[in-house]
Amino acid sequence: MEITVIAVKDPSEALSTLKTERNNIDLILTDYYMPGMNGLQLKRQIDQEFGNLPVIVMSSDTNKEQESLTCGAMCFIPKPIENDDLSKIYQLALTYKRNGKSILYTENIQKDKDVSVPQQIQLLPAQANVLKTKKKKCSSRSDPRSVTSTNGSCHSTDGSGKDRKRNSNGSSGDDVESPPQPTKKKSKIQWSDDLHFKFLQAINHHGLDKAVPKKILEFMNTTPDVPYLTRENVASHLQKYRQFLRKVANQGLSVLPNGGIDSMFSQAHIRAPYCSYYPPSASWYETSLNNRSIFSKPRQALGQSRLLSNTREPVRFNQSPYNYMNRSSTYEPRRIGSSSSLPIISNLNFSYQQPSQNEGRSFFEPALMANKTGQSSQVLEFGQQGVSATNGNNFNNNMISSYGSLVPNQLGTNSYGSLVPNQLGTNSYGSLTPNQPGLSSHGSLITPNQPGMSSYGSLVTPNQPGTSSYGSLLTPNQPGMSSFEILNSSQPRQTNHGLTSNQLGSFGNLTPNPGLSSHGSLAPNQPGLSSYGSLTPNQPGPSQFSYGVQSFLNNENTSYQPQPPANATTQPPPEVPQLENLNLYDENLGSTNELPWDISNFLFDHNKQQQGEAAPTTNSDLPANFSTELNQNFSLEEDGDWTFVNVNQGHSNVETSNTFAAPEMTSSVPNMNPKHAQEQVDPEFIDWALLDQQDLVNEFDFTNSLFDNDMN
DNA sequence: CCACTTATCT
DNA sequence: GAGATAAGTG
Numbered sequence: 100m101e102i103t104v105i106a107v108k109d110p111s112e113a114l115s116t117l118k119t120e121r122n123n124i125d126l127i128l129t130d131y132y133m134p135g136m137n138g139l140q141l142k143r144q145i146d147q148e149f150g151n152l153p154v155i156v157m158s159s160d161t162n163k164e165q166e167s168l169t170c171g172a173m174c175f176i177p178k179p180i181e182n183d184d185l186s187k188i189y190q191l192a193l194t195y196k197r198n199g200k201s202i203l204y205t206e207n208i209q210k211d212k213d214v215s216v217p218q219q220i221q222l223l224p225a226q227a228n229v230l231k232t233k234k235k236k237c238s239s240r241s242d243p244r245s246v247t248s249t250n251g252s253c254h255s256t257d258g259s260g261k262d263r264k265r266n267s268n269g270s271s272g273d274d275v276e277s278p279p280q281p282t283k284k285k286s287k288i289q290w291s292d293d294l295h296f297k298f299l300q301a302i303n304h305h306g307l308d309k310a311v312p313k314k315i316l317e318f319m320n321t322t323p324d325v326p327y328l329t330r331e332n333v334a335s336h337l338q339k340y341r342q343f344l345r346k347v348a349n350q351g352l353s354v355l356p357n358g359g360i361d362s363m364f365s366q367a368h369i370r371a372p373y374c375s376y377y378p379p380s381a382s383w384y385e386t387s388l389n390n391r392s393i394f395s396k397p398r399q400a401l402g403q404s405r406l407l408s409n410t411r412e413p414v415r416f417n418q419s420p421y422n423y424m425n426r427s428s429t430y431e432p433r434r435i436g437s438s439s440s441l442p443i444i445s446n447l448n449f450s451y452q453q454p455s456q457n458e459g460r461s462f463f464e465p466a467l468m469a470n471k472t473g474q475s476s477q478v479l480e481f482g483q484q485g486v487s488a489t490n491g492n493n494f495n496n497n498m499i500s501s502y503g504s505l506v507p508n509q510l511g512t513n514s515y516g517s518l519v520p521n522q523l524g525t526n527s528y529g530s531l532t533p534n535q536p537g538l539s540s541h542g543s544l545i546t547p548n549q550p551g552m553s554s555y556g557s558l559v560t561p562n563q564p565g566t567s568s569y570g571s572l573l574t575p576n577q578p579g580m581s582s583f584e585i586l587n588s589s590q591p592r593q594t595n596h597g598l599t600s601n602q603l604g605s606f607g608n609l610t611p612n613p614g615l616s617s618h619g620s621l622a623p624n625q626p627g628l629s630s631y632g633s634l635t636p637n638q639p640g641p642s643q644f645s646y647g648v649q650s651f652l653n654n655e656n657t658s659y660q661p662q663p664p665a666n667a668t669t670q671p672p673p674e675v676p677q678l679e680n681l682n683l684y685d686e687n688l689g690s691t692n693e694l695p696w697d698i699s700n701f702l703f704d705h706n707k708q709q710q711g712e713a714a715p716t717t718n719s720d721l722p723a724n725f726s727t728e729l730n731q732n733f734s735l736e737e738d739g740d741w742t743f744v745n746v747n748q749g750h751s752n753v754e755t756s757n758t759f760a761a762p763e764m765t766s767s768v769p770n771m772n773p774k775h776a777q778e779q780v781d782p783e784f785i786d787w788a789l790l791d792q793q794d795l796v797n798e799f800d801f802t803n804s805l806f807d808n809d810m811n
Numbered sequence: 812c813c814a815c816t817t818a819t820c821t
Numbered sequence: 822g823a824g825a826t827a828a829g830t831g
Contacts (some may be wrong), residue, residue: 287824311815334815335824341816 109134110141117149124152126192131158131167139170139327143320146171155188169286170327288332297322298336307344312337 105120107113110133117124127145129138136144142154156167159178167175173191176184290298301318302310312334319325319333 290823313814330814331825335826338817339823 110136110138110144113141114144114148117145121149126173126188127152127154128188129154129156131156131160131163139167139172142170142172143327153191155191166326288326288328288336290336294325295336297325298333298340302340310337 103123105116105124107116110129113127113129127142129141131138133141138154138156138158142156145152145154153173154171155174155176156163156172157176157178157180158164158167161177164175164177176188288294297319298315300322301315304310304318305314312330315337316328316330316333319328
């Protein structure tokens with residue numbers, strides 16, 4: 100039999116030749132490296148356009164052998180080609196020609212004793228699989244060559260097996276003639292983080308609902324270095340991924356080991372690349388909200404700060420107990436990081452040399468700080484933006500959690516506050532370095548989190564489309580997402596609980612937000628708006644009122660009595676802010692005036708007497724069993740290294756002369772949800788500001804006192 | 812038949 | 822448990 104060789108100069112010509120000569124071509128011999136596309140890409144293209152044709156890949160780069168075989172090359176021939184090889188290629192071609200250019204060449208070759216396969220030429224296991232597939236499908240295609248003589252019979256399952264799954268032992272009469280197994284086992288696709296990341300990118304690109312295997316595969320193939328994947332590979336992975344999402348959606352973060360992120364710590368890490376995507380489930384979302392005081396104070400929780408400060412102010416870590424005014428954050432059972440136990444200290448990998456006495460605290464001594472202060476660094480506190488703003492020292496709270504290893508964490512373990520990159524496959528908490536693709540980022544400093552990931556408290560982390568942003572500093576989150584505690588502005592139509600102005604309701608921002616009410620912002624809000632507990636006076640304007648502005652810029656009187664604009668004719672009467680003014684945006688509910696969180700966790704009655712009346716003199720204090728309760732909450736041993744402190748022990752009123760008197764405590768908890776029964780609470784008597792001011796009480800001194808007391 | 816999802820197997 | 826593969830579906 101005669102064999103004709105058609106030589107072409109490049110892949111595109113090969114393809115065009117195939118178009119016209121498809122029926123006359125039985126075997127393709129290609130180089131690996133070629134202009135335009137490599138040999139495997141060419142093969143892929145051929146597969147798509149012309150069906151399976153045996154392709155032999157040649158290259159001097161023997162590193163490409165494995166890839167070639169994995170990608171379905173018939174065999175790989177290292178260059179330089181030897182005479183021997185040529186003859187074998189010839190034999191192969193001849194064999195195929197003889198048997199028709201069906202894909203079913205594998206067994207034929209092996210049967211054909213004449214044909215000896217060169218050593219480097221390894222039969223691709225996949226061929227056997229293709230063979231099986233073809234068999235099962237009982238092809239009725241008209242092309243006679245698609246069915247070989249050796250395997251012409253279609254073993255129909257005659258419909259009876261329709262509702263039956265396959266047997267565990269597939270040999271029950273299935274294979275009329277089971278093909279010889281290839282010598283090499285088909286290698287499994289390893290969904291590495293990198294690969295999964297690309298998978299996520301594809302999902303992201305198409306949208307989760309529209310991402311189907313084929314589209315995903317196409318998208319992934321646009322990026323170089325993606326190993327050859329079949330649609331089935333992707334489909335399988337997609338199935339697993341969806342299973343994961345479902346699980347997370349159903350259970351929220353409880354899907355994580357032992358019910359919380361911090362428990363992951365002791366788990367070392369979450370396995371499975373699937374774990375790198377947390378859809379903002381309802382509970383998670385709610386949890387986030389619960390974590391913030393609507394009243395005031397840019398503060399605790401995610402979203403840090405220090406890097407924005409050019410001061411040398413020592414970094415302070417974890418002011419969690421300080422957060423006592425925000426009961427919901429510490430008592431909130433589902434709050435991220437507080438839901439179960441704290442990390443086990445023995446898991447921490449500190450590598451820290453204690454500095455000499457006069458070295459002072461530095462950014463690099465998180466471990467020491469944590470231990471010395473007893474401020475048991477909590478995972479939940481990934482990098483705060485601190486309330487030290489009250490002292491004009493903005494951003495000097497911790498931005499990394501207190502588990503600040505100075506050495507790289509171990510492979511496969513999560514990274515908390517490390518200064519070095521965490522390892523592949525691990526999540527990153529408060530690290531200074533970027534986390535790895537496909538992983539969530541919690542409080543990292545310079546961690547651009549990856550697509551498909553939510554961003555928690557990262558510093559310069561532009562989070563990706565379709566993800567929510569929690570507490571990031573420079574993180575413009577994407578349209579349609581809510582933004583919590585971020586530093587810069589979020590996108591329109593979002594609620595922003597952050598540091599910068601957003602378009603909608605603003606809580607605890609550092610900058611003014613236009614057009615909306617402002618709670619606890621550090622900067623004045625815009626004219627015509629109400630202001631709650633901001634640090635600066637809100638703007639003069641007709642319908643604004645400012646509650647409890649703890650301004651260090653202006654005197655407090657004016658903070659309660661903002662000056663009308665020059666062109667104002669009359670001073671507007673004070674106006675009690677209404678919750679209706681809040682323009683909350685909930686991802687699920689859309690715009691809503693209803694507070695989406697349960698405020699019953701707030702234990703204090705924030706009513707105060709009346710506007711202008713003398714403030715109550717009772718300092719609010721923590722419940723007597725507060726620390727104990729917390730420690731129990733977190734399964735801490737009372738006398739262990741990890742303990743909560745009662746923050747009120749930390750400072751004295753002398754140091755904090757600007758301490759505001761606490762509101763009178765009553766047993767009633769005001770129901771601040773207007774849609775619920777409001778009962779007898781006169782809105783005019785609600786002074787939200789007091790809470791703020793209590794909250795904002797000289798944190799600087801407080802922190803110092805902690806350090807001073809505890810470091811000796 | 813194809814591509815997708817789901818079920819099952821390895 | 823990850824990934825492959827068969828079965829079911831439109």
